[in-house]
Every structure is written in structure tokens, then in C-alpha cells.
Amino acid sequence: MNIPRSFHQALSECGLIAILRGLRPEEAVAIGRALYDAGFRIIEVPLNSPDPLASIRALRDALPADALVGAGTVISAQACADVAAAGGQIVVMPHSDPAVIRAAKAAGMACAPGVATLTEAYAALAAGADILKLFPAEALSPAVLKAWRAVLRPPVALVPVGGITPESIAPYAAAGASGFGLGSALYRPGDSAADVARHAAAFMQAWRLACPAA
Secondary structure (H helix, E strand, C coil), X not given: CCHHHHHHHHHHHCCEEEECCCCCHHHHHHHHHHHHHHCCCEEEEECCCCCHHHHHHHHHHHCCCCCEEEEECCCXXXXXXXXXXXXXXXXXXXXXXXXXXXXXXXXXXXXXXXXXXXXXXXXXXXXXCCCXXXXXXXXXXXXXXXXXXXXXXXXXXXXXXXXXXXXXHHHHHHHCCCCEEECCCCCCCCCCHHHHHHHHHHHHHHHHHHCCCC
């Protein structure tokens, strides 16, 4: 499997990335299946979750091959190797350290570094980034994203992350967002699979209304 190509394909079909911060391994499969059934195809377990590598392995083993599973809050090159060994396919970063980007790519994974300026964006792309995570989205409005799109044309993927709700999907999509990273509005520690399914359905409805061609 060409993971970066599969990552772009999954993002084009459903631009919603589940961020499961605080997920526990024993609940990972039920929540992952609820997300898959709702139409999600990209799932991220941040490394500051309880035993995140076990959750990544459980998700990768349980979900169909067209679901991509990876790690978030990856801040070191060594962590990239650990994620790959657990079956992870994606590295998501809060920052844009080129050494971490290169380590993720060397391990055969897709990489989504966090950027907050155009300078960081271009440096991340030069280091091999597959998509750009606009983080925190609270500080990068749809107007900012629209301005970035004047110089970062497709197929460069821009994905706002941070505080995204179903109501904020449409204005960012209209400004040129390629997808969205969904955190606490989708999943909070303690949420059941039924809770997550309900939240996921609301996000999917907003995504389909904002991006009917996806």
C-alpha cells in the first residue's frame, strides 16, 4: 500500500479526521467501528493518551484496510519508529520539525505537521509533508485560510484543527479547507461508542452539506 496516496484518497472521500485524545485501548475497537460505520476513514490517537500504541494496534487490527490509523502529538523522530512498529500509518504533529517529518516519511508513513504561518507551511512541504494541519484553527480563521489558498493551491491539502464544530465546517470549506481534524466535539474521554456515533453523524451531515462533491 502506498500510504501517502491512500491518505490523500481517504481525505478526498471524507475530509473528517477523528482525533481520539484520551482513548483507552479497551474501548478503541468499539469507538473505531462506530466511526468507520459513520463514514470516517482516518483515525488519530494522540500519544498523550493512555497506552496509545496499544490503541493504535487494536484499531489497525480491527478496522478494514481502507481505514487509516495513526498517531497525533508526535514530537520526536523516535516516536515515529514506535508508531510504525504499532501498525500506525499516519504521523500528526503539533509543530513542523523537519526531522520528525523526515523520520515519518522514512518509516513509510504519511505526515501531517502543524503549521501556523506560511513560512512554516512552505518549510514543512519542503521537508516532505503530505498535508498541512492548520493549528490552532481558533487563531487561523476562514479568512486566513482563504488568503493562504491564494498561494497554496490544490493539491496541497489544508486541514484546520482545533475547536472545529459542525457549525464551523461550512465557512472553512468555503474558504478552501481540504478537511478537518475533530477533537473534543467528536470524542471526549468517557464517551461511549453510541455517543461518538451520534457526534460523528452530526459532523458527517455538516461535511456532506458543505462538500457535496466529496
